[in-house]
Amino acid sequence: MRSFAYARPLTVMAAVQALADASPHARIIAGGTTLYDLMKLNIEAPQALVDVSRLGELTTFDTSGTRELVFGAMARMSDIAADRTLQTDYPALAESLWLAASPQVRNMATVGGNLLQRTRCAYFRGGAPYPCNKRQPGSGCAAIGGLDRSHAILGTSTSCVAVYPGDWAVALAAFDAQLDTVSPRGERTIPIDELHREPGETPHLETILKPDELIVRIRVPVTVAGRASTYHKIRDRASYAFALASAAVALRVDGDTVREARIALGGVATRPWRARDAERALMGGALTEGSARAAGELAFTAARTGQYNRFKVELGARTIAEALMIAKGRAKTS
C-alpha cells in the first residue's frame, strides 16, 4: 500500500480532463471493491486515482425504453438488481447482479466497475512467490499444473488459465449489450463481446479499453427473449461465492420451436463466453431435455481441462441444460 494522488471530479468532462492530466499512471476508481482490494494486496499500485463515483449524471438507469435499456456506469449493482421491470422483463440481468457478491459489496459496487473486476485466481492474488503472467508478464503461470479447480476450461492459453469471475458481463454478453466510452481522444461504442480479450500470450491485457478510457453507460437492445431468460449460477455455497459454472440463457420460442437462443457462460472461461455453437444447434428445433443436454455438451467441445477442473465440463453442460429448461418455463408463463 503506497501513497497516491487522488481526484474526485464531479462531471464527465472534468473526469476526462483529470485522466488526461494524470495519464498514463492514473486509474479510474468507482466503488473500489475490486481496486482497493487489489491495492491492499499490493497487486495494483496506481500512482493516481480518479474517483468517478460522484459523476451524478452516470448513476441513473432507465429500463422503460422501447429500443434499449440504459444503465449509467456508476449505477449501483443493488439498485439495478432491485428494479421491478428488469426482474420481470430481463430476469437474467437482474439475477446476475442479485446472485453476485454480498449485499455490502453490491451496495458499493458500480455496474461499470463490475465489468472490469479481475480474476480470483489465487496465484494472481497471492503475489510472490507465485509466477503469474497476468501480474508479471513473462514470469510463468503457477495455476497450470497447480490447484486449478476453479480455473477456466475455455479460452485458455499456455500463458494463463484464469477465469473471468464476473456474472453481470456474462448476462450482458447474452443480450449483445454495448458500452459507450469517453477518453481524451473522444467517444466510442464497444460491443460487450469485444470488451474482454482472451489471454493468449498477453494475459496482462484483459480488455481493449485504454487506461484513460471511461465507460459511461451500458446499453442493452430490447428483446422479447428477455422474459424467457435466467442466470443460473452454480457455486460452492448458496451465496457470496463466485461461479463454478454459470449460464445466462434467453429464449424466444414459437409454440415448441426455438426461434432465438442466447447462451453465455461464466465461471468456465477466461472471458465472458458466448456459446454460439450451442445456440445454433437449438435454432428451429424443439427444446427438450435431450436437445438442451446436447446443446450443453456442444458448448464444451473445445474445453481444455487441467488437474482438478475436469468436472466443469460435465457441470457446465448440466448448468446450460438446466438453464434452458428454466428459461423455457418462463417463456410459457409470459
Place this chain on the structure above:
Amino acid sequence: MTGPGPFPDVARVDARDKVRGMTPYGADNHPPNLAHAMLVTAQIGKGRLVKVDTDAARAVAGVQLVLTHQDTEGLKADGYLFANGRSFQSVQPMIGTAIAYRGQPIALVVADSLEAAIEGAEQVSAEYVTAPFSVTLDSEGTEILAQADLPLPKPAFADKNVGDADAALAAAPVTVDAVYDSAPQHQNPIELIATVASWDGDELTVYESTQHVEGIRQGLAFELGISPDKVRVISPFCGGSFGQKNAMHAQTVLVALAARTLGRPVKLVVPRSQLFHNTSFRPPTRHRVRLGADRAGKIVAAVHEIDQQTSRHDLFPSMATDTSARLHGIPNFRSRERLRRTDVQTPGFMRAPWEHAAAFAFESAIDELAYALDRDPVELRLANELPYDVVTGKPFSSRHLSECLRRGAELFGWARRRMAPRSMRETDGTLVGWGVATGAYPSVISPSIAQLRVTDDGGIVLNVGVQEMGQGARNAVAAAVADVLKVRADQVTTLLGDTKGPPPHLTAGSWGTATAVPAARQAAIDMREALRKLQPEASNGATPAGILRHAKRPFLEVEARHQAPGAPDAVFDRMKQGLLAYVGPEFPEFVSFSFIAHFVEVHVEPATCRVRVPRVVTVADCGRVVSPRTAASQLRGGVVWGIGGALREASEVDPRYGGFLNADLAEYLVPVNADIGDIQVDFVDKPDPMLNNAGVKGLGEVANVGPAAAVANAVYHATGRRVRHLPIRIEDLL
C-alpha cells in the same frame, strides 16, 4: 454429589454491550503515542535466511524501526505447549536464520501509522538458501512416525488394544473396511490475532486476544528473560477462538520487544493471510476403519488406524481414538496412531481437534455397516450401547447417548425414513437424504480458583480464572453464583481474563465450564454460609447486601478452589506456571465423556448436485446445562461448523510452494447464512453425578463431533454415493 436444579434461560450477561459494539477487544486499546507494526513473512518453503535487506523499508516516511533476526539477541524460545512450553510451536521466528515453513515471519516493521508500516513491510526483501520441503501427508520427504514409539506420556499416547480386535474381525461374518480423508482447516475466528504492548519502566502490559492470559504472561517473561511479576496480560473478551488462541503466538514477544526498543506502545493486528501461517490449524488426517459384526448386528470388533500431519519441529499428537473407542460399546478395539512430519507450522487445536475427523470416519463406517447389515442406523447404534467403558472397565460418570438418539429420532421424525439410498425425493426430483451420527468428547477438568466479594451497596463481584471467548463463560459462572445466592445472573459482575486476578487456567478443550463453574459455585456456597453466620435469623428473602448492612460490614470475601477428582495439588503449580494442568477423562473411579446425536436432512439437486442442509436436529448430553441460552448457541454453532467441515472448508496446499493458498475469507469457504436451515437443539440436561459439584460436563467441542458424518451419511442416503473424504463437493456427486 447433588447438583443444582435446572437453570433459567436468560439473556447473555454481555448481550447489550455486544450488540452495541461496546465490548472491549484486545486491538481496541489505543494507548497514547501508539506505534503500528506489520510482519514480513518468508516466501520460501524451507531453508535459511542469507540476508534481510531493510534499507528501503527504513527509508519509508514514518517507519521507526525494523526488527530482524539480528535484533533478537537474548530472546529465548519458550517451547511448545505439549512439551512443557506455552507456545503453539517450538519455533520462535526471528531467532536465528532457519526458515521452517513458508509464511514464517522474518521481520517486523514499526511505524507511526499503519499505512507506513504496511508500506515498509512491502519494501523488505530477503535472500535465502532454499531446502527441499514436503507439506502434504503423501509428499516425498514426509516422515512417518508411530506415535506409540515417541517420547510422549504413556498410557495417554499409547495405542489402544482391548480384547483381540484382529481375531474378532477375522471371525466376524459382516465387516467394513474403508479409508477416510479429511482436509486441513483453519479456525478463522472473525477477530484477528492482535497484540498491544506497552512498557512503564520495566513493567510490561499486554492486551491480547487469548484463551490463556497466564500462559502468555509466563511465556513472554521467559522469552524476554524478565520476572513474570513484571508482566500483566489482559484479555477480558476474545472475539472467537476455536482453539486458535490457546497458546502464545510468534508476534507477542516481537511486539513487546519493539515497544521496549522504541520506548512507546506498539500494536500489531496480524492480517488474515498471515494468520493462515502463523497460528495452528487442523491437520489433514487419514483414517482406516475396520468394523466387524455378527449377523444380529452386534459390533464385535473395531480397528481404527490414523495418520495425522504434524510439523517437522513438533509432535502434535493424535488423541482421536480416545474418543472413537468410546462412541459405542465395542468389546474388541485396537488403534494405531501415526504422525507424519512435514514442513509446516505446527498444526494444533481446532474445535473438536481430533474428534471431528475421527467421528466423520468412524460414524461413516458405522453407517456403512448398517447398510451391510440392512439395519436402521439408529437402531444399530442403540443395540451397541454398553453401560461401562470397555477401554478401562470403569463406569462412565454419566452416559445418556441412547436418550440423545431416541429423543433426536423423535424430534426429527426418523421413523418415516426409508432405508434404501435414493428412495426419498421431492416432487421436483430433488434427492432427499436423512443421516445420523453420534459424537463424544472427553470431560477433563483444570484447577480453578474463584474469588467472590459481596458489598453492602449490592455489589457481587466474581473473579475467576476462565476466559470468555464468546462461548458464554461469563454467563455460566454468573449463573452458578446467582443460583446459590438467589439473585439474578446479571447482578453478578464477572472479572475474567486479567493476570492480576486469581491465576487462570487455559480455557480450552470444553473444560471451561466443568473447571470454573464448580469453583464459582463453591465460592457462592461458602459465601452463603458466611452470610448465614453473620445473620443466622435472616429471612429467606434477605439479600447479601441487606445482611451486610444489618451486620454493619462493608463487604465480605471468600475464595474457593476446585480441582478434578483425584488430581494432585501439583496441578495448581502447573496452572500458575501457565502450563497444561488438566486431568481426565479417566479419573480414579470413572471415565467421563459428553455425548451427542445429530440428525441431518440434505437435499441434493438432481442435475447440478448442489447439496443443501434444510434441517438438523441435535441432542446433547453435557450434564447439567448451566446457561441454556449460550449452550443452545454452542450447539447450533457446532452444527454450523459441521456443515462447513462436511461441505465447504479446506485450506488448500500447493505442494510445489508450501504454505496455504486460499488464505482469505473470500476463498476459504465457511458457510454463509443462506447455507444454514433450521437447526433444532435439545439437551438431556441431567446432572452428572460424579464429575463435580455442579453436575456439568463439556459442550462446545462435542457439538462439532459427528455433524460432518451425519451430513456425509445423509448424502449417501440421498445419492447412493459414499464420499469418504471431506469436504464433499459438487464434483464428488456429479
